[in-house]
Amino acid sequence: MAARENANRLTCLSRHCVALRCGELRWVIGDAGMWTTPKDIVQTLLQSIRDPSVVKELCAPDVTYVSLNYRNPDLRKIMPWCGTGQGTERIIKTFHDVAEFWDLDSFSPEVIFGEGENVAVFGRFTYTSAKLRKTVTSPFAIFCKVNGGKVTYMQFMEDTFCTASSFRSGGTWTFQSDPHGGEVEI
Numbered sequence: 247m248a249a250r251e252n253a254n255r256l257t258c259l260s261r262h263c264v265a266l267r268c269g270e271l272r273w274v275i276g277d278a279g280m281w282t283t284p285k286d287i288v289q290t291l292l293q294s295i296r297d298p299s300v301v302k303e304l305c306a307p308d309v310t311y312v313s314l315n316y317r318n319p320d321l322r323k324i325m326p327w328c329g330t331g332q333g334t335e336r337i338i339k340t341f342h343d344v345a346e347f348w349d350l351d352s353f354s355p356e357v358i359f360g361e362g363e364n365v366a367v368f369g370r371f372t373y374t375s376a377k378l379r380k381t382v383t384s385p386f387a388i389f390c391k392v393n394g395g396k397v398t399y400m401q402f403m404e405d406t407f408c409t410a411s412s413f414r415s416g417g418t419w420t421f422q423s424d425p426h427g428g429e430v431e432i
Contacts, residue, residue: 284392285360288367291397292355292388296345298338305397311336312401324410337400348373348412351381365390371404375412382412 282290287304294300314328315321322328325347327340344350355369367388374381384405391399418431 282395283360284363284365284390285358287392287395287397288360288365288388288390289355289358291390292353292367295337296341298334301337302334305334305337305400306393307334308332309334309337309397310399311340312399313340314403314406321406321410324413325406346376348375363391363393365392373409373412378413378415380412380414382408384408 291300291304310330310332312330314325317329327343331340351372351374353369353371355367357369358365358367360366365388367390368385370383370385372381372383387403389399389401389403390397420429420431422429424430
């Protein structure tokens, strides 16, 4: 009986309630008292990522946001939102800037997994660059941590070689990756 009671434990913290039911973390969000999971929170956030009120509602004020890499000064010259930042305004500005640089042709989450506070989303998107009108399709991966009904960490990864190429206006790039081969120009 004690194990069953522990599995259905409910703790209320201000307007948010946390429950553990059969090992799945759930929260009651808002005045409506709707039960939701970390996966639900992340899905809702992604569906309305360009709406500042949704970002502020579903993310902690000090959320950590990692866009494409932790720190890459060269990539930041091409995509100024790259790197690690703090706060909901960072997420809001990133997705505003992305919409300025590209037209979003499609954004398709294909699978979402959640275990406790951790949520992972995998999918694909197609963008057309605003200036050069080059269209690219990239896979993406998003990792989030949800605590107390709020996203506290979000990491967005994509094929930056692909997406940055939509801004490429000329010249060649020379690479030497194969330890047994020669240079490759693109």
